[in-house]
Amino acid sequence: MIPPVSPLWREEGVCSVSAGFRYENDPALAAALDRNLALDVARVTEAAALAAARHMGRGDERAADLAATSAMREALTAVPMDGAITVGPAADPDEGLFRLGEKAGNGQGPALDVGVTPLEGGTICAMGAPNATACMALAPKGGLLAVPPVYMEKIAVGPGVPPGTVSLAADPAENAKALAAARGVPVASLLVCVLDRPRNEGVIDRLREVGARITLISDGDVSGVIAVGLPETGVDMYIGSGGAAEGVLAAAGLRCLGGFMEGRLLVRSDAEKAAVRAAVGDPARILSLDDLVPGEAMFAATGVTDGTLLRGVRLHADSARSYTLVMRSRTRSIRLIDTRHDLRHDPRHDPAH
Numbered sequence: 001m002i003p004p005v006s007p008l009w010r011e012e013g014v015c016s017v018s019a020g021f022r023y024e025n026d027p028a029l030a031a032a033l034d035r036n037l038a039l040d041v042a043r044v045t046e047a048a049a050l051a052a053a054r055h056m057g058r059g060d061e062r063a064a065d066l067a068a069t070s071a072m073r074e075a076l077t078a079v080p081m082d083g084a085i086t087v088g089p090a091a092d093p094d095e096g097l098f099r100l101g102e103k104a105g106n107g108q109g110p111a112l113d114v115g116v117t118p119l120e121g122g123t124i125c126a127m128g129a130p131n132a133t134a135c136m137a138l139a140p141k142g143g144l145l146a147v148p149p150v151y152m153e154k155i156a157v158g159p160g161v162p163p164g165t166v167s168l169a170a171d172p173a174e175n176a177k178a179l180a181a182a183r184g185v186p187v188a189s190l191l192v193c194v195l196d197r198p199r200n201e202g203v204i205d206r207l208r209e210v211g212a213r214i215t216l217i218s219d220g221d222v223s224g225v226i227a228v229g230l231p232e233t234g235v236d237m238y239i240g241s242g243g244a245a246e247g248v249l250a251a252a253g254l255r256c257l258g259g260f261m262e263g264r265l266l267v268r269s270d271a272e273k274a275a276v277r278a279a280v281g282d283p284a285r286i287l288s289l290d291d292l293v294p295g296e297a298m299f300a301a302t303g304v305t306d307g308t309l310l311r312g313v314r315l316h317a318d319s320a321r322s323y324t325l326v327m328r329s330r331t332r333s334i335r336l337i338d339t340r341h342d343l344r345h346d347p348r349h350d351p352a353h
């Protein structure tokens with residue numbers, strides 16, 4: 001189902017699209033992201049993607065994760081911000097991986113929350129399969145919901161769908177019918193993205209009953225959610241549960257694209273229930289996009305392997321090429337950055353690898 005080369009790049013090449021302005025009416029939040037950090041954050045996800053791409057298909061997910069994390073950590077030190085990692089790492093990350101609260105940036109600049117998945121789809125990268133990316137989100141301090149390491153039910157649709165059309169409060173089949181009605185198209189023309197997991201089987205069954213088309217992804221639901229905001233991908237709706245941190249990162253992306261999203265944290269044990277209560281109060285609460293990412297945000301992703309959103313890294317003997325999507329909510333700018341890296345001038349480059 002996944003196109004071998006992202007349609008964004010096939011059609012557009014290198015371009016920058018601005019879809020008008022959307023200022024939050026909060027000067028403090030607006031000021032925090034006043035400086036356009038687009039190139040700075042692109043360098044960060046590029047560094048992670050280039051490092052991960054060296055491990056593509058080598059069957060060692062951990063090595064790929066560690067390489068991506070180390071490269072991202074180093075690249076973050078050059079970003080002019082006083083940041084802290086607030087979304088991404090697991091509760092007890094392995095040595096070498098990011099830790100919650102870890103400082104990010106050079107300490108000079110706005111105080112920002114930083115969400116990271118240095119390698120979104122470690123398993124995918126290790127298998128050399130499509131859709132692995134390196135992702136990062138920025139928001140003013142307090143602007144990314146701090147979620148515990150649990151699963152999150154998610155539903156997302158792109159811009160232009162009236163609010164209330166779809167909801168986690170409704171059955172997936174009803175959501176598909178409502179979305180088709182709002183768009184004035186038959187349900188059979190909808191394409192719904194679902195993470196391929198046994199826990200999402202009920203969702204898949206209900207969608208099939210009403211005849212919606214489905215694209216199942218093996219991992220990487222940040223891209224799955226964000227795809228709904230980019231018509232070129234052909235994905236109309238995302239439904240199903242995946243990681244909660246990935247849900248917040250994807251929400252930052254949708255904030256920039258203008259889509260609709262809801263999330264609900266899933267509780268599987270008493271410990272998770274306590275953690276969810278501490279984070280959001282009532283565990284059954286449906287979280288809106290405003291709950292997940294309350295104000296301005298910036299999102300960047302670089303392809304590691306070819307996928308729905310982005311082409312993967314191309315590696316040559318002493319050069320590389322990467323493809324990065326950078327968006328910010330304040331201007332709704334969407335930048336597709338095609339970078340040629342001359343590795344001979346990169347002190348980190350080891351020609352033996």
Ligand SMILES: O=P(O)(O)OC[C@H]1O[C@](O)(COP(=O)(O)O)[C@@H](O)[C@@H]1O
Nearest residue numbers: 120121122123219220221242243246
């Ligand atoms: O694999 P699980 O436990 O169902 O978790 C789903 C989450 O894992 C991911 O697929 C990432 O996978 P990796 O751990 O291989 O990077 C996310 O996109 C998704 O939200």
